Amino acid sequence: MVVGSASSRIGVMRRLKTLFSAFFAFLAAITILSAATAAATSSAGASQAAVSEASPARLRVTVLQYSRPWKDYDFIVRSMEYLKKNWPGLELTFRSLPHIPLREELRRGNADLVIASSSFFAMDPTEKVRPLAALVSPRAKDPNHASAAVVVVRSDRRDLRRLNDLAAKSIAAQTEECELGLHYVEHEIAKAGFNPDGFWSVRRDEPGQMRKILEDVLAGRIDGGILRGCFLEDLGEKRMAEIGSQLRVLNAQPVDGLACLHSTVLYPGIILAGTSPLGVEHARRVTALLLSMPVDEDGSYWGISTDFTRTDQMLESLKLGPYEYLREWTFRRVWKEYPSAVVCSAILVAALLFYGVILRRLVRIRTRALEEEIEERRRLEREAAQANEQISAMQHAGAVGQISSIIAHELKQPLEAIQNLSRGTMRSLEDVDDVPPRTLDAVAKIRTEALHASDIVDRVREYGKGRxxxxxxxxxxxxxxxxxxxxxxxxxxxxxxxxxxxxxxxxxxxxxxxxxxxxxxxxxxxxxxxxxxxxxxxxxxxxxxxxxxxxxxxxxxxxxxxxxxxxxxxxxxxxxxxxxxxxxxxxxxxxxxxxxxxxxxxxxxxxxxxxxxxxxxxxxxxxxxxxxxxxx
Known part of the structure; x- marks a missing residue:
């Protein structure tokens, strides 16, 4: 029994030793494979980095064209020079395009970086761009509230004191610059309770002609003009002093973060955005360089915009850009905006349909009853007419019967006289010789017909007596x-x-x-x-x-x-x-x-x-x- 137990223990020990050997061999194989994989990955990354460093960087920068003067443009130019200076080997192309050509270039993928107002990007959400940085100027310390529009009229126009005084008047705006200055003002009109569509007559000028709008207002060729916020200040203090007394700003806003004259609330300002052709590494490097760029001598620098709520609210209120579908009434939109009205309307329609079904059934029942009543009335009328006709006919027949009785009574004696005369005539003719047979026959027929007529009279009298x-x-x-x-x-x-x-x-x-x-x-x-x-x-x-x-x-x-x-x-x-x-x-x-x-x-x-x-x-x-x- 002891030997058997020892042998059994030795067998178990051998099996455990074999199992542990196999386990350690498996761990060694995994370790070798992991090391090989890491080495291959490191080699590939190094190769990719080497290729990236070896290939020169190319950036295509496009800025939205604005009417001059525009002080922020000078800072943007200096920023591009800063990028070229601090990015060795960078090949940078810089150009300024109006609104429509710029959008066409974006659709074709011919731009890596785009500098424009936040509203430019919000108007077309299908464009694949992402904001990288926002311009911060000494006039607007908060990039989330840095853009507005100013409405100017001549100071001697006493009839123009508020924005709603421009109803049915003529105004001019630089809509192609896509600063959305016109839409900023229309949003203020909508908030005042007016419909901005058709509110006034708008003259849409060509890009870069904002000075012409100002001159036309001063000359009285147009009732009012919509300018870019800070455009008057960009003209310089001397020019402002010359025209300041000749202009009036409608709906002037208090100092609320923008140190310029403006007539609307503030919206996000200038944005630098990257497009889909821009690589991730280039986007990271551009963002890092601009955010680390020192503050400019005039106080401008690059920051980050984080709040585009007001732009979205403005576009939704005016049903523009991504909210243009709101101009078309669909069931989904009606349900979203007026759910209670839709439910009530559905209940009302269902009630009307149910009422229509019930009413149709009641009308059918009532119509059938009326038809039956009319038919019954016609039947009674026919029966009454028939009864009246029968009564009239019976009266007629009664009258004829009475007349017949009278005639029968009166004819009795003449008929008897005819019979007697015909019988006497026959007897008289019997005694006469050579009487024509036709005469005898005629007298006989007279007597026969008289007897027949007398018989009819007797029958009529018997009818009258009921026999x-x-x-x-x-x-x-x-x-x-x-x-x-x-x-x-x-x-x-x-x-x-x-x-x-x-x-x-x-x-x-x-x-x-x-x-x-x-x-x-x-x-x-x-x-x-x-x-x-x-x-x-x-x-x-x-x-x-x-x-x-x-x-x-x-x-x-x-x-x-x-x-x-x-x-x-x-x-x-x-x-x-x-x-x-x-x-x-x-x-x-x-x-x-x-x-x-x-x-x-x-x-x-x-x-x-x-x-x-x-x-x-x-x-x-x-x-x-x-x-x-x-x-x-």
Missing amino acids: RRAEALSVAEAVGEAFRQFRVSRRAKGAKLSLELPPQTEGLLVRMDPLDLRLVIVNLLANAVDAASKSPFPEVKLEVAPASDRKTVEIRVEDNGPKLPDEAYAQLGLTPGKSSKAQGLGLGLMIVKALLEAALGSIRFERIEPAGLRAIASLPAEEKKENEKEKP
């Missing part, structure tokens, strides 16, 4: 007899008449007054002939059709007349007193309907396509009994 004489009539014989009588009469009017009596009608009876049935058939045939007469080939057909159970029989009268309009078809047999005939009373179909209903029958009408009408009179029918007598 009916229903008899069992053979349908075939009664219809055939009525058809024959109508065909030989003059009422046929040349129409083609036809009669269809199927075998099933044999032995079929109807209970009705013979005269009533004949009146029904004759009246229907007469109406059919009148309708068919409007057709080129008038045809009328009379047909008897018993039902399969032989309980009813239909008498059908068809014509090929023109198609009836819907309104006329709907009024068939409903309105008494109305007739399409010139001399009709409008009682024919009403009489037919009354006669059929008295016999427990009915009448209906059917339109035939494409033209024509079918009148169907329906009557109860029964089989003929062996012991029952029938009358044709």
Whole structure:
């Protein structure tokens, strides 16, 4: 057991020794690699430094052109000479350009250093420049508040005391120098509550002509002029003494850090900025040299600007430069500036839409109700008109009935006299020899027609008293007899008449007054002939059709007349007193309907396509009994 334990310990020790050896070998390899890497890096840096020192430095410096005199320009020139003196091997090119050419050179990458006002760089943020130093002069100790504009007018212009007195007046400004003097003043006008757009008439002069603006103001050729801050002081004390009494500064500011006459608040001044072509090492060296440059004999030196807030506020207020998009109304801008108004407008629009939907629904419901009400009113009006028409027609029919009763009563005696006279005449002629047969026949017909007329009068009187004489009539014989009588009469009017009596009608009876049935058939045939007469080939057909159970029989009268309009078809047999005939009373179909209903029958009408009408009179029918007598 002891030997086994010792062997086991020896094996563990060997494995640990092997592990430690491998670990130390790994650390040695890492150390060697790190040393090699550091050596290579150091060699590369030394080579790059050697190349940098060996190649000559080149700087392209461009300054924004300002109207002369400009005292700061002399200090800028001395600063460039200082750079060349303290930077061995430096190749420096220096030039002065107006506003637009300078921006074009920046876009082309033809400048390493640019010296201009801070507002020049703020107007176009797309230009890749970074401020390196700021000019500090004895007139403006703070480079963050070193630039302004001055507005001058003639001292004898008593109507021009404040900036807003220049409304609708003419002014001149050097806008191409991009000192933003015009915009500085417009910002003051905007702060006073006026809209600077169109506030006055601006004459934009060429660069470098600020003296001309001053001369035009003194000569009265223009109402006012906007000058660069400290421009009057740069003219010199002698010139200031000459023109000082002739000028008035509008909106003159107190001493606030700029020892010059000015009409606006102060903004950052002259900036030296590096462009993207300028290398990092060159930018560092330029900045270090200028910041270490001794103070000039007039007190000027290079410092650093740190606050461009006022420039941004001015540009945003006037919607210029990076804020020009504010002149275009977009949803994002509206939401940013007026969120509460947008929310309220959205709620209002949603409410109006909801109200519109509800209103449209209510209007639709109300319109439907009004349409239904109007339709109901029209229906009631039609029913009232129809009722009035029926009442009028019934009154007309009643009057006709009364007149008919009177006529029937009055005709009874003349008809009886005609009968008696015709009978006496016949007896007298029987005793006379050689009487022409035609005479006897005429007297006989007179007596027959008188009897027939008397029978009609009796029937009218019975109608008036409400009495009916229903008899069992053979349908075939009664219809055939009525058809024959109508065909030989003059009422046929040349129409083609036809009669269809199927075998099933044999032995079929109807209970009705013979005269009533004949009146029904004759009246229907007469109406059919009148309708068919409007057709080129008038045809009328009379047909008897018993039902399969032989309980009813239909008498059908068809014509090929023109198609009836819907309104006329709907009024068939409903309105008494109305007739399409010139001399009709409008009682024919009403009489037919009354006669059929008295016999427990009915009448209906059917339109035939494409033209024509079918009148169907329906009557109860029964089989003929062996012991029952029938009358044709």
